[in-house]
Amino acid sequence: MHPLRPRVLVLNYMADHHQAMLTPFFDLVYAPSAELRAAHVQQDGAQIRAVLTIGSVGLTAAEMDAMPLLEIVCALGVGYENIDIAHARSRGLVLANGAGTNDDCVADHAFALLLAVVRNVPQLDQQCRQGVWRDALPLPASVSRRRLGIVGLGGIGHKVAHRALGFGMQIGYHGRQRQENVAYAYFADVLSLAAWADFLVVATPGGPATRHLVGAEVLTALGPQGYVVNVARGSVLDTAALADALRSGRLAGAGLDVYESEPQPPAELLGLRNVVLTPHVGGWSPQAIEASVQRFIDNSTRHFAGQPVVSPI
Missing domain, CATH: 3.40.50.720 (NAD(P)-binding Rossmann-like Domain)
Known part of the structure:
Protein backbone atom coordinates (compact mmCIF):
# COMPACT_ATOMS: atom_id res chain seq x y z
CA MET A 1 0.00 0.00 0.00
CA HIS A 2 1.34 3.41 -0.97
CA PRO A 3 1.55 5.48 2.24
CA LEU A 4 0.31 8.70 0.60
CA ARG A 5 -2.67 7.32 -1.28
CA PRO A 6 -5.96 6.30 0.39
CA ARG A 7 -6.85 2.65 -0.08
CA VAL A 8 -10.09 2.26 -2.07
CA LEU A 9 -12.24 -0.85 -2.39
CA VAL A 10 -13.90 -1.06 -5.83
CA LEU A 11 -16.89 -3.42 -5.85
CA ASN A 12 -18.19 -2.90 -9.40
CA TYR A 13 -16.73 -4.03 -12.71
CA MET A 14 -14.28 -1.50 -14.08
CA ALA A 15 -12.26 -1.76 -17.29
CA ASP A 16 -8.48 -1.63 -17.07
CA HIS A 17 -8.20 1.85 -18.56
CA HIS A 18 -10.73 3.19 -16.04
CA GLN A 19 -8.83 1.57 -13.19
CA ALA A 20 -5.76 3.32 -14.59
CA MET A 21 -7.53 6.66 -14.13
CA LEU A 22 -7.71 5.96 -10.39
CA THR A 23 -4.22 4.67 -9.66
CA PRO A 24 -2.48 8.07 -9.54
CA PHE A 25 -4.77 9.01 -6.64
CA PHE A 26 -5.62 5.78 -4.81
CA ASP A 27 -4.36 2.34 -3.89
CA LEU A 28 -6.97 0.08 -5.46
CA VAL A 29 -8.42 -3.12 -4.10
CA TYR A 30 -10.49 -4.46 -6.99
CA ALA A 31 -13.25 -6.90 -5.98
CA PRO A 32 -15.94 -7.10 -8.69
CA SER A 33 -17.23 -10.59 -7.75
CA ALA A 34 -18.99 -11.86 -4.63
CA GLU A 35 -16.03 -14.11 -3.79
CA LEU A 36 -13.41 -11.37 -4.16
CA ARG A 37 -15.63 -8.95 -2.29
CA ALA A 38 -15.97 -11.20 0.75
CA ALA A 39 -12.27 -12.05 0.73
CA HIS A 40 -11.04 -8.44 0.44
CA VAL A 41 -13.49 -7.07 3.00
CA GLN A 42 -12.03 -9.59 5.44
CA GLN A 43 -8.38 -9.23 4.40
CA ASP A 44 -8.17 -5.50 3.65
CA GLY A 45 -11.09 -4.02 5.56
CA ALA A 46 -8.89 -2.54 8.26
CA GLN A 47 -7.07 -0.35 5.70
CA ILE A 48 -9.99 0.72 3.46
CA ARG A 49 -10.79 4.44 3.57
CA ALA A 50 -13.14 4.70 0.59
CA VAL A 51 -15.54 2.39 -1.28
CA LEU A 52 -16.68 2.71 -4.87
CA THR A 53 -19.78 0.70 -5.81
CA ILE A 54 -22.95 0.91 -7.91
CA GLY A 55 -26.60 0.89 -6.90
CA SER A 56 -27.28 -2.72 -7.83
CA VAL A 57 -24.13 -3.95 -6.01
CA GLY A 58 -24.46 -1.72 -2.95
CA LEU A 59 -22.66 -1.91 0.40
CA THR A 60 -24.01 -3.49 3.59
CA ALA A 61 -23.90 -2.28 7.18
CA ALA A 62 -21.79 -5.28 8.17
CA GLU A 63 -19.27 -4.49 5.44
CA MET A 64 -19.05 -0.88 6.58
CA ASP A 65 -18.43 -2.04 10.14
CA ALA A 66 -15.60 -4.27 8.92
CA MET A 67 -13.84 -1.08 7.74
CA PRO A 68 -13.02 1.03 10.82
CA LEU A 69 -11.11 3.65 8.77
CA LEU A 70 -13.84 4.04 6.14
CA GLU A 71 -14.66 7.70 5.50
CA ILE A 72 -16.49 7.92 2.17
CA VAL A 73 -18.81 5.69 0.11
CA CYS A 74 -19.47 6.56 -3.52
CA ALA A 75 -21.87 5.18 -6.12
CA LEU A 76 -20.42 5.34 -9.61
CA GLY A 77 -23.78 6.24 -11.17
CA VAL A 78 -26.76 8.08 -9.78
CA GLY A 79 -28.42 5.03 -8.14
CA TYR A 80 -27.60 3.90 -4.61
CA GLU A 81 -30.55 1.68 -3.69
CA ASN A 82 -28.50 -1.17 -2.17
CA ILE A 83 -26.13 1.00 -0.13
CA ASP A 84 -27.25 1.04 3.50
CA ILE A 85 -27.59 4.82 3.62
CA ALA A 86 -29.04 4.98 7.13
CA HIS A 87 -26.18 2.99 8.61
CA ALA A 88 -23.62 5.02 6.67
CA ARG A 89 -25.08 8.22 8.07
CA SER A 90 -25.08 6.77 11.59
CA ARG A 91 -21.36 6.09 11.11
CA GLY A 92 -20.82 9.67 9.93
CA LEU A 93 -19.61 8.53 6.53
CA VAL A 94 -19.59 10.89 3.56
CA LEU A 95 -21.89 9.72 0.76
CA ALA A 96 -21.62 10.74 -2.88
CA ASN A 97 -22.71 9.56 -6.31
CA GLY A 98 -22.22 10.28 -10.00
CA ALA A 99 -25.38 12.34 -10.44
CA GLY A 100 -25.52 13.98 -13.84
CA THR A 101 -22.56 12.19 -15.39
CA ASN A 102 -24.61 9.82 -17.56
CA THR A 278 -31.20 -4.26 -23.68
CA PRO A 279 -28.84 -5.46 -20.88
CA HIS A 280 -28.76 -2.41 -18.56
CA VAL A 281 -26.49 -0.37 -20.84
CA GLY A 282 -28.53 2.84 -20.85
CA GLY A 283 -25.86 4.75 -18.95
CA TRP A 284 -22.93 3.13 -20.74
CA SER A 285 -20.87 4.93 -23.31
CA PRO A 286 -17.16 5.73 -23.36
CA GLN A 287 -17.98 9.34 -22.59
CA ALA A 288 -20.45 8.61 -19.80
CA ILE A 289 -18.29 6.03 -17.99
CA GLU A 290 -15.23 8.25 -18.15
CA ALA A 291 -17.24 11.14 -16.72
CA SER A 292 -18.54 8.91 -13.91
CA VAL A 293 -15.05 7.70 -13.02
CA GLN A 294 -13.80 11.28 -13.07
CA ARG A 295 -16.65 12.28 -10.75
CA PHE A 296 -15.53 9.61 -8.26
CA ILE A 297 -11.99 11.00 -8.44
CA ASP A 298 -13.29 14.53 -7.90
CA ASN A 299 -15.58 13.55 -5.02
CA SER A 300 -12.95 11.48 -3.23
CA THR A 301 -9.92 13.72 -3.73
CA ARG A 302 -11.95 16.69 -2.54
CA HIS A 303 -13.04 14.76 0.55
CA PHE A 304 -9.49 13.69 1.44
CA ALA A 305 -8.36 17.28 0.93
CA GLY A 306 -10.92 18.43 3.49
CA GLN A 307 -13.35 19.89 0.95
CA PRO A 308 -17.04 19.09 0.32
CA VAL A 309 -17.83 16.52 -2.35
CA VAL A 310 -19.22 17.61 -5.73
CA SER A 311 -22.38 15.47 -5.70
CA PRO A 312 -23.42 14.40 -2.18
CA ILE A 313 -26.20 11.90 -1.59
Whole structure:
Protein backbone atom coordinates (compact mmCIF):
# COMPACT_ATOMS: atom_id res chain seq x y z
CA MET A 1 0.00 0.00 0.00
CA HIS A 2 1.34 3.41 -0.97
CA PRO A 3 1.55 5.48 2.24
CA LEU A 4 0.31 8.70 0.60
CA ARG A 5 -2.67 7.32 -1.28
CA PRO A 6 -5.96 6.30 0.39
CA ARG A 7 -6.85 2.65 -0.08
CA VAL A 8 -10.09 2.26 -2.07
CA LEU A 9 -12.24 -0.85 -2.39
CA VAL A 10 -13.90 -1.06 -5.83
CA LEU A 11 -16.89 -3.42 -5.85
CA ASN A 12 -18.19 -2.90 -9.40
CA TYR A 13 -16.73 -4.03 -12.71
CA MET A 14 -14.28 -1.50 -14.08
CA ALA A 15 -12.26 -1.76 -17.29
CA ASP A 16 -8.48 -1.63 -17.07
CA HIS A 17 -8.20 1.85 -18.56
CA HIS A 18 -10.73 3.19 -16.04
CA GLN A 19 -8.83 1.57 -13.19
CA ALA A 20 -5.76 3.32 -14.59
CA MET A 21 -7.53 6.66 -14.13
CA LEU A 22 -7.71 5.96 -10.39
CA THR A 23 -4.22 4.67 -9.66
CA PRO A 24 -2.48 8.07 -9.54
CA PHE A 25 -4.77 9.01 -6.64
CA PHE A 26 -5.62 5.78 -4.81
CA ASP A 27 -4.36 2.34 -3.89
CA LEU A 28 -6.97 0.08 -5.46
CA VAL A 29 -8.42 -3.12 -4.10
CA TYR A 30 -10.49 -4.46 -6.99
CA ALA A 31 -13.25 -6.90 -5.98
CA PRO A 32 -15.94 -7.10 -8.69
CA SER A 33 -17.23 -10.59 -7.75
CA ALA A 34 -18.99 -11.86 -4.63
CA GLU A 35 -16.03 -14.11 -3.79
CA LEU A 36 -13.41 -11.37 -4.16
CA ARG A 37 -15.63 -8.95 -2.29
CA ALA A 38 -15.97 -11.20 0.75
CA ALA A 39 -12.27 -12.05 0.73
CA HIS A 40 -11.04 -8.44 0.44
CA VAL A 41 -13.49 -7.07 3.00
CA GLN A 42 -12.03 -9.59 5.44
CA GLN A 43 -8.38 -9.23 4.40
CA ASP A 44 -8.17 -5.50 3.65
CA GLY A 45 -11.09 -4.02 5.56
CA ALA A 46 -8.89 -2.54 8.26
CA GLN A 47 -7.07 -0.35 5.70
CA ILE A 48 -9.99 0.72 3.46
CA ARG A 49 -10.79 4.44 3.57
CA ALA A 50 -13.14 4.70 0.59
CA VAL A 51 -15.54 2.39 -1.28
CA LEU A 52 -16.68 2.71 -4.87
CA THR A 53 -19.78 0.70 -5.81
CA ILE A 54 -22.95 0.91 -7.91
CA GLY A 55 -26.60 0.89 -6.90
CA SER A 56 -27.28 -2.72 -7.83
CA VAL A 57 -24.13 -3.95 -6.01
CA GLY A 58 -24.46 -1.72 -2.95
CA LEU A 59 -22.66 -1.91 0.40
CA THR A 60 -24.01 -3.49 3.59
CA ALA A 61 -23.90 -2.28 7.18
CA ALA A 62 -21.79 -5.28 8.17
CA GLU A 63 -19.27 -4.49 5.44
CA MET A 64 -19.05 -0.88 6.58
CA ASP A 65 -18.43 -2.04 10.14
CA ALA A 66 -15.60 -4.27 8.92
CA MET A 67 -13.84 -1.08 7.74
CA PRO A 68 -13.02 1.03 10.82
CA LEU A 69 -11.11 3.65 8.77
CA LEU A 70 -13.84 4.04 6.14
CA GLU A 71 -14.66 7.70 5.50
CA ILE A 72 -16.49 7.92 2.17
CA VAL A 73 -18.81 5.69 0.11
CA CYS A 74 -19.47 6.56 -3.52
CA ALA A 75 -21.87 5.18 -6.12
CA LEU A 76 -20.42 5.34 -9.61
CA GLY A 77 -23.78 6.24 -11.17
CA VAL A 78 -26.76 8.08 -9.78
CA GLY A 79 -28.42 5.03 -8.14
CA TYR A 80 -27.60 3.90 -4.61
CA GLU A 81 -30.55 1.68 -3.69
CA ASN A 82 -28.50 -1.17 -2.17
CA ILE A 83 -26.13 1.00 -0.13
CA ASP A 84 -27.25 1.04 3.50
CA ILE A 85 -27.59 4.82 3.62
CA ALA A 86 -29.04 4.98 7.13
CA HIS A 87 -26.18 2.99 8.61
CA ALA A 88 -23.62 5.02 6.67
CA ARG A 89 -25.08 8.22 8.07
CA SER A 90 -25.08 6.77 11.59
CA ARG A 91 -21.36 6.09 11.11
CA GLY A 92 -20.82 9.67 9.93
CA LEU A 93 -19.61 8.53 6.53
CA VAL A 94 -19.59 10.89 3.56
CA LEU A 95 -21.89 9.72 0.76
CA ALA A 96 -21.62 10.74 -2.88
CA ASN A 97 -22.71 9.56 -6.31
CA GLY A 98 -22.22 10.28 -10.00
CA ALA A 99 -25.38 12.34 -10.44
CA GLY A 100 -25.52 13.98 -13.84
CA THR A 101 -22.56 12.19 -15.39
CA ASN A 102 -24.61 9.82 -17.56
CA ASP A 103 -28.00 11.56 -17.73
CA ASP A 104 -27.65 12.37 -21.43
CA CYS A 105 -26.66 8.79 -22.24
CA VAL A 106 -29.64 7.30 -20.36
CA ALA A 107 -32.05 9.78 -21.95
CA ASP A 108 -30.67 8.94 -25.40
CA HIS A 109 -31.21 5.25 -24.67
CA ALA A 110 -34.76 5.83 -23.40
CA PHE A 111 -35.65 7.42 -26.72
CA ALA A 112 -33.86 4.68 -28.63
CA LEU A 113 -36.03 2.11 -26.83
CA LEU A 114 -39.19 4.15 -27.35
CA LEU A 115 -38.57 4.57 -31.07
CA ALA A 116 -37.52 0.93 -31.48
CA VAL A 117 -40.62 -0.55 -29.86
CA VAL A 118 -43.18 1.91 -31.24
CA ARG A 119 -41.78 1.85 -34.79
CA ASN A 120 -41.14 -1.96 -34.68
CA VAL A 121 -37.48 -1.45 -35.59
CA PRO A 122 -36.16 -4.90 -34.52
CA GLN A 123 -39.02 -6.72 -36.26
CA LEU A 124 -38.77 -4.61 -39.41
CA ASP A 125 -35.04 -5.27 -39.58
CA GLN A 126 -35.63 -9.02 -39.51
CA GLN A 127 -38.52 -8.87 -41.98
CA CYS A 128 -36.52 -6.73 -44.38
CA ARG A 129 -33.67 -9.27 -44.29
CA GLN A 130 -36.22 -11.97 -45.12
CA GLY A 131 -37.44 -10.06 -48.16
CA VAL A 132 -40.76 -8.94 -46.71
CA TRP A 133 -41.92 -5.69 -48.31
CA ARG A 134 -43.90 -2.98 -46.53
CA ASP A 135 -47.21 -3.78 -48.30
CA ALA A 136 -47.46 -7.01 -46.28
CA LEU A 137 -46.85 -5.31 -42.91
CA PRO A 138 -49.03 -3.39 -40.45
CA LEU A 139 -48.36 0.35 -40.12
CA PRO A 140 -46.08 1.21 -37.18
CA ALA A 141 -47.34 3.98 -34.93
CA SER A 142 -45.96 7.52 -34.84
CA VAL A 143 -44.07 8.98 -31.89
CA SER A 144 -44.15 12.69 -32.68
CA ARG A 145 -46.90 14.91 -31.27
CA ARG A 146 -48.14 12.21 -28.88
CA ARG A 147 -48.39 12.33 -25.07
CA LEU A 148 -45.33 11.36 -23.05
CA GLY A 149 -45.60 10.67 -19.32
CA ILE A 150 -42.40 10.67 -17.28
CA VAL A 151 -42.27 8.90 -13.91
CA GLY A 152 -39.54 10.72 -11.98
CA LEU A 153 -38.58 14.17 -13.23
CA GLY A 154 -35.00 14.16 -11.93
CA GLY A 155 -31.88 14.78 -13.97
CA ILE A 156 -32.64 11.96 -16.42
CA GLY A 157 -36.35 12.77 -16.54
CA HIS A 158 -35.60 16.36 -17.48
CA LYS A 159 -33.26 15.18 -20.25
CA VAL A 160 -35.98 12.85 -21.58
CA ALA A 161 -38.47 15.73 -21.55
CA HIS A 162 -36.04 17.98 -23.40
CA ARG A 163 -35.68 15.38 -26.15
CA ALA A 164 -39.46 14.92 -26.29
CA LEU A 165 -39.88 18.63 -27.02
CA GLY A 166 -37.94 18.05 -30.23
CA PHE A 167 -40.61 15.52 -31.21
CA GLY A 168 -43.38 18.06 -30.54
CA MET A 169 -44.74 15.92 -27.72
CA GLN A 170 -47.05 16.91 -24.88
CA ILE A 171 -45.28 16.15 -21.61
CA GLY A 172 -46.66 15.17 -18.23
CA TYR A 173 -44.85 13.92 -15.15
CA HIS A 174 -45.29 12.40 -11.74
CA GLY A 175 -42.89 12.86 -8.84
CA ARG A 176 -43.01 13.19 -5.11
CA GLN A 177 -44.05 16.80 -5.52
CA ARG A 178 -44.81 19.38 -8.18
CA GLN A 179 -41.67 21.17 -9.35
CA GLU A 180 -41.53 24.95 -9.44
CA ASN A 181 -40.84 26.65 -12.77
CA VAL A 182 -41.71 23.49 -14.76
CA ALA A 183 -44.28 23.99 -17.48
CA TYR A 184 -45.11 20.29 -17.96
CA ALA A 185 -48.42 18.92 -16.66
CA TYR A 186 -48.09 17.49 -13.15
CA PHE A 187 -50.00 14.38 -12.06
CA ALA A 188 -50.33 13.57 -8.38
CA ASP A 189 -50.15 9.80 -8.97
CA VAL A 190 -48.78 7.40 -11.57
CA LEU A 191 -52.23 5.98 -12.38
CA SER A 192 -53.63 9.30 -13.59
CA LEU A 193 -50.43 9.99 -15.54
CA ALA A 194 -50.70 6.61 -17.29
CA ALA A 195 -54.36 7.18 -18.13
CA TRP A 196 -53.40 10.47 -19.84
CA ALA A 197 -50.24 9.30 -21.62
CA ASP A 198 -49.59 7.39 -24.84
CA PHE A 199 -46.07 6.52 -23.69
CA LEU A 200 -44.73 6.13 -20.17
CA VAL A 201 -41.00 6.50 -19.49
CA VAL A 202 -39.92 5.30 -16.03
CA ALA A 203 -36.90 7.20 -14.69
CA THR A 204 -37.49 7.19 -10.93
CA PRO A 205 -34.99 5.89 -8.33
CA GLY A 206 -35.17 2.24 -7.30
CA GLY A 207 -35.45 0.85 -3.79
CA PRO A 208 -38.33 -0.27 -1.55
CA ALA A 209 -40.25 3.02 -1.89
CA THR A 210 -40.79 2.53 -5.63
CA ARG A 211 -41.02 -1.28 -5.86
CA HIS A 212 -43.73 -2.23 -8.39
CA LEU A 213 -44.83 1.40 -8.64
CA VAL A 214 -45.77 0.49 -12.21
CA GLY A 215 -48.01 -2.55 -11.86
CA ALA A 216 -51.10 -4.09 -13.42
CA GLU A 217 -53.41 -1.17 -12.71
CA VAL A 218 -51.01 1.40 -14.17
CA LEU A 219 -50.36 -0.72 -17.27
CA THR A 220 -54.08 -1.18 -17.84
CA ALA A 221 -54.56 2.58 -17.55
CA LEU A 222 -51.85 3.13 -20.16
CA GLY A 223 -54.01 1.05 -22.46
CA PRO A 224 -53.95 -1.20 -25.53
CA GLN A 225 -52.28 1.51 -27.64
CA GLY A 226 -49.83 2.45 -24.90
CA TYR A 227 -46.13 1.72 -24.46
CA VAL A 228 -43.87 1.69 -21.40
CA VAL A 229 -40.10 2.24 -21.32
CA ASN A 230 -38.08 1.51 -18.18
CA VAL A 231 -34.59 3.00 -17.76
CA ALA A 232 -34.85 3.26 -13.96
CA ARG A 233 -34.50 0.02 -12.00
CA GLY A 234 -36.09 -3.33 -12.72
CA SER A 235 -37.83 -3.34 -9.34
CA VAL A 236 -40.02 -0.36 -10.30
CA LEU A 237 -41.91 -2.33 -12.97
CA ASP A 238 -43.82 -5.52 -12.08
CA THR A 239 -42.51 -8.03 -14.64
CA ALA A 240 -45.33 -10.56 -14.23
CA ALA A 241 -47.96 -7.84 -14.62
CA LEU A 242 -46.15 -6.51 -17.69
CA ALA A 243 -46.03 -9.94 -19.33
CA ASP A 244 -49.74 -10.45 -18.68
CA ALA A 245 -50.65 -7.01 -20.07
CA LEU A 246 -48.59 -7.59 -23.22
CA ARG A 247 -49.95 -11.10 -23.85
CA SER A 248 -53.56 -10.05 -23.31
CA GLY A 249 -53.32 -6.97 -25.55
CA ARG A 250 -53.99 -4.57 -22.68
CA LEU A 251 -50.65 -2.90 -23.54
CA ALA A 252 -49.11 -2.42 -26.98
CA GLY A 253 -45.43 -2.78 -26.15
CA ALA A 254 -42.47 -2.22 -23.82
CA GLY A 255 -38.82 -1.22 -24.03
CA LEU A 256 -36.70 -2.30 -21.08
CA ASP A 257 -33.08 -1.63 -20.23
CA VAL A 258 -33.59 -2.91 -16.69
CA TYR A 259 -35.53 -5.84 -15.23
CA GLU A 260 -36.06 -7.66 -11.98
CA SER A 261 -34.08 -10.78 -12.93
CA GLU A 262 -30.80 -9.00 -13.73
CA PRO A 263 -28.30 -10.15 -14.87
CA GLN A 264 -30.48 -12.96 -16.22
CA PRO A 265 -32.94 -11.87 -18.93
CA PRO A 266 -36.65 -11.70 -17.98
CA ALA A 267 -37.89 -15.18 -18.90
CA GLU A 268 -41.55 -14.12 -18.98
CA LEU A 269 -40.85 -11.63 -21.77
CA LEU A 270 -38.46 -13.50 -24.03
CA GLY A 271 -41.17 -15.02 -26.23
CA LEU A 272 -42.98 -11.73 -26.82
CA ARG A 273 -42.41 -9.83 -30.05
CA ASN A 274 -43.70 -6.50 -28.69
CA VAL A 275 -40.78 -6.09 -26.24
CA VAL A 276 -37.34 -4.59 -26.91
CA LEU A 277 -34.69 -5.58 -24.36
CA THR A 278 -31.20 -4.26 -23.68
CA PRO A 279 -28.84 -5.46 -20.88
CA HIS A 280 -28.76 -2.41 -18.56
CA VAL A 281 -26.49 -0.37 -20.84
CA GLY A 282 -28.53 2.84 -20.85
CA GLY A 283 -25.86 4.75 -18.95
CA TRP A 284 -22.93 3.13 -20.74
CA SER A 285 -20.87 4.93 -23.31
CA PRO A 286 -17.16 5.73 -23.36
CA GLN A 287 -17.98 9.34 -22.59
CA ALA A 288 -20.45 8.61 -19.80
CA ILE A 289 -18.29 6.03 -17.99
CA GLU A 290 -15.23 8.25 -18.15
CA ALA A 291 -17.24 11.14 -16.72
CA SER A 292 -18.54 8.91 -13.91
CA VAL A 293 -15.05 7.70 -13.02
CA GLN A 294 -13.80 11.28 -13.07
CA ARG A 295 -16.65 12.28 -10.75
CA PHE A 296 -15.53 9.61 -8.26
CA ILE A 297 -11.99 11.00 -8.44
CA ASP A 298 -13.29 14.53 -7.90
CA ASN A 299 -15.58 13.55 -5.02
CA SER A 300 -12.95 11.48 -3.23
CA THR A 301 -9.92 13.72 -3.73
CA ARG A 302 -11.95 16.69 -2.54
CA HIS A 303 -13.04 14.76 0.55
CA PHE A 304 -9.49 13.69 1.44
CA ALA A 305 -8.36 17.28 0.93
CA GLY A 306 -10.92 18.43 3.49
CA GLN A 307 -13.35 19.89 0.95
CA PRO A 308 -17.04 19.09 0.32
CA VAL A 309 -17.83 16.52 -2.35
CA VAL A 310 -19.22 17.61 -5.73
CA SER A 311 -22.38 15.47 -5.70
CA PRO A 312 -23.42 14.40 -2.18
CA ILE A 313 -26.20 11.90 -1.59
